[in-house]
Amino acid sequence: MNIPSDLKYTRNHEWVRAEADGTITVGITDHAQELLGDLVFVELPDVGVEFSADQEVAVVESVKAASDVYAPLTGSIVEVNPIAVDSPEVVNQDAYAAWLFKMQPVAAADLDALLDATAYQQLVDA
Amino acid sequence: MQKTVLNEDHRRSGARMVDFGGWEMPLHYGSQIEEHHAVRRDAGMFDVSHMCVVDITGLDSAAFLRRLIANNIDRLQVAGKALYSAMLNEAGGVIDDLIVYYLDESNYRLVINAGTAAKDLRWMAGRLADWQLAATITQRREGAGALAMIAVQGPNARQKVWQALPDCRSACESLQPFFAARCGDLFIARTGYTGEDGYEITLPAEQASELWTALADTGVQPCGLGARDTLRLEAGMNLYGQDMDENISPLDAGLAWTVDLVAPRDFVGKAALVTRPQQQQFLGLLLKDRGVLRAHQKVVTSQGAGEITSGSFSPTMQQSIALARLPLAAAIGDTVEVAIRDKLLAARVVKPCFVRKGSILV
Numbered sequence: 001m002n003i004p005s006d007l008k009y010t011r012n013h014e015w016v017r018a019e020a021d022g023t024i025t026v027g028i029t030d031h032a033q034e035l036l037g038d039l040v041f042v043e044l045p046d047v048g049v050e051f052s053a054d055q056e057v058a059v060v061e062s063v064k065a066a067s068d069v070y071a072p073l074t075g076s077i078v079e080v081n082p083i084a085v086d087s088p089e090v091v092n093q094d095a096y097a098a099w100l101f102k103m104q105p106v107a108a109a110d111l112d113a114l115l116d117a118t119a120y121q122q123l124v125d126a
Numbered sequence: 127m128q129k130t131v132l133n134e135d136h137r138r139s140g141a142r143m144v145d146f147g148g149w150e151m152p153l154h155y156g157s158q159i160e161e162h163h164a165v166r167r168d169a170g171m172f173d174v175s176h177m178c179v180v181d182i183t184g185l186d187s188a189a190f191l192r193r194l195i196a197n198n199i200d201r202l203q204v205a206g207k208a209l210y211s212a213m214l215n216e217a218g219g220v221i222d223d224l225i226v227y228y229l230d231e232s233n234y235r236l237v238i239n240a241g242t243a244a245k246d247l248r249w250m251a252g253r254l255a256d257w258q259l260a261a262t263i264t265q266r267r268e269g270a271g272a273l274a275m276i277a278v279q280g281p282n283a284r285q286k287v288w289q290a291l292p293d294c295r296s297a298c299e300s301l302q303p304f305f306a307a308r309c310g311d312l313f314i315a316r317t318g319y320t321g322e323d324g325y326e327i328t329l330p331a332e333q334a335s336e337l338w339t340a341l342a343d344t345g346v347q348p349c350g351l352g353a354r355d356t357l358r359l360e361a362g363m364n365l366y367g368q369d370m371d372e373n374i375s376p377l378d379a380g381l382a383w384t385v386d387l388v389a390p391r392d393f394v395g396k397a398a399l400v401t402r403p404q405q406q407q408f409l410g411l412l413l414k415d416r417g418v419l420r421a422h423q424k425v426v427t428s429q430g431a432g433e434i435t436s437g438s439f440s441p442t443m444q445q446s447i448a449l450a451r452l453p454l455a456a457a458i459g460d461t462v463e464v465a466i467r468d469k470l471l472a473a474r475v476v477k478p479c480f481v482r483k484g485s486i487l488v
Contacts, residue, residue: 037142037153037154037157037158037352038157038158038159040159040418040439041416041417041418041439041446043416043417059467061417061418061439063158063159063352063356063438063439063441064153064158064352064438066418066420092157
């Protein structure tokens, strides 16, 4: 199981990276892409839209099923990844390189409440 | 969970196993899309040993099947000929869809679905007793004489089977589509569930692993239930439990062609079908917008509402397709709308056969 130690994680199987400029980058974990199988459709939000934590932000669909992606923190969308929309298979190829969206969190301290790699590993194993 | 005799072979090949109607079956062996393409472009194989072979033997076999199933068993006059049909309840709902092979006057072979096998066998035994006919119903999925089934499908499937089974080449090379022949312990049918040419090979369970390995050695790609579903969807073939069930008439599920209402014979469900003619059309949908059509999504047409019964992404067409029950007035070529989450997306109504023998038809 590929769970990089420098990332944060959510219970909804998203990874979160804190950037130097105060934004966060969000994608789905390797475990999530493996469960979903071949991805064929990714729908991302518009830039500028505000979401509260745990609100549905995006949708990823595999041949098999549709799955919601949730906001890890409260904040607004500052950028989305057009490559993930045009070629959803990049998420299967490298889930940690194929980010979905970037957010500007309202409170950076909220990051501390997310899971670290060890805690996420335990969640997956449970 | 029940396992087929090939369970260990699947695990060795790195299959992701899932529960399918109480059976632990391979969903895929890595990429379901690659497996799909292998069948359209070359050859793939599926373990379908979870499906249940049922042998009907005895003097009244034909009389029993004539009354049991909706298609006309008398269409079968040549040994080895197969017939697709449905078994209905008294209300005209579909208990199961199945294939019947005619072996001789007192010897027929049925292949029924995995998840419905137990109720099918109970239903058949009940009708046989009610009608007091002299026939024996023998399931061949478990116990002594258990059979396994491997479907080999794709443009190169037949050649690869001849390579893996050189002794059976003469028996199956001349088989016409929808015919079967015996070769020693093997029962080889030129049938399938993908829209491609190929064989479905039934054989003693203890020989299945050897054949699976021999086929893999000729380059046949193992394929899971994921690819099986997108292949049958592209081919416009119904899936029991999704496109029809006990509450759906075969006439509303695109199965009118498998129902014989013309011959004077009676069969279970006939009266109900005659009283209640077709209410809906079973057609295909092609999503014009980006997104994925899924079962149970609502379809909005100018003639009324419809519902998707099966939907997914077509790896061959690189867009989303679906099978749907639509109002009788809906026509091929119409543009309709499908409710996906909070949006209404445009789709085109097409014939429910999207891909056959590697070619896109719509």
